Amino acid sequence: FKRVCNAPPLQGSQARLPPFRFRPLDMGSEAPHPGMMLGIDAEFVMVTPPERTFSANLEVLVRGSRLGLARVSVLRGEGRLAGVPCIDDYVRAVEPVHDHLTRYSGLVPGDLEPSTSRHYLTTMKHAYLKLRYLVDAGCVFVGHGLKKDFRMINLVVPPEQVVDTVELFSFARARKMSLRFLASYLCGANIQAQVHDSVEDARAALKLYEVYRKLVADGTFEDKLSELYRWGKQYGWEPVALDAQGSPIPPVLAGTPTGGVGVL
Template structure:
């Protein structure tokens, strides 16, 4: 059963957009070199489904040939999603709720930012993903996606196909790049992409104590970085940058010889005292910086 899983496709629940096979021991059996069919050229592409330059607002700077990403290169990543089908549920006779069919999520935007150098934090991928299926909820409050963003006829975004964006992510993963983000387990699951555990650094896990609640990116950014994010809606570039900053903050604490677990424990104590709500007086960046000095 499991042996047939990779080569059988039940179109009722999965549709492949990219697929390639490589035998693991092929070089031992034959005198040849196996090359990845997905090259770095996919990262240099700027083509969009929006073919009116005056209307398209490109919010990223693609990599150039001098920027080579290889094993252990670090990038920040975040993804936003929309709902294609609402959850179907029913109430049982005892008053409990039973899910008949879960909601179907679809990736709508993927942003990837540089992890180091003079351009650290600058996005080189910011793709909005076109879908032929009807979107029933853009989840704008949580995704920042607006009606029309995914429609090539009226969109002002850098709109691509899922395949085009998937090729970029697949190349990064095959190159051994380290992905830094917040809640990446869910992101990669909905994107339908498997990335080796050693290539994923999730800030939701870095700043987490066992058997305790997982902390939001917004609260971590306020506490450890002294900045306020997601003030109006979510933005995947902002979230990717913030996760990257938290990653570097974590490494900074270690480099300074500080007890990281103690700092995280203090954060939990502060969070419980505030009921995990950021004080209104600390919502601007400058006041947040003062608060950071006081509590770290």
């Protein structure tokens, strides 16, 4: 694990690249262990587009789009370096990318190619081995919408090692709230304003979990969750602005339109 985490990028150790955003775990003082909390988020690109055909004048989806892992970020969730990335892997594309899905991935053409990428580029095998080691070590992963991410990475994680904020902040059979909405309402954070960033999203999930635990400890979680749903139904599910006291400002007063967003 230490060797893989400290390996040079595919561009080579002599490549002139900007400073990397991550700091590998110190295996002397930060060795992965059962219960160690980590924030995680992943970004994907479209490898092949959906295939459609027409039957009886109706468009029929024959096969959905195929996505591939393009970036995965893991952040420390506790301790002196809480919130600092220990992994921020960009995964080399082994086949042509049909669409980088920049609005949702933050990735642009060239990011996944050794000859042009300005990021820490590695192989899918190395990215997977790092995650597999952390899972086997018993680490607990905090993120938003992790079921889909883990399925697409083909990573099996025991349920007791997963803290999914999309599930924590929801009532049974009620709509799921987006990370962007929750982060703005509960943390006053404006994320995903232009594009997604897996480090930013993982950090937001860690902050949400911190808020969740505080609300539970105070005995106010159910009230706050009901408040979130009331707000969303009345004003929409877009990010909110907070006043000086930390209370949300209705969109008509904040000068922003209402609308709806899904779970991102």
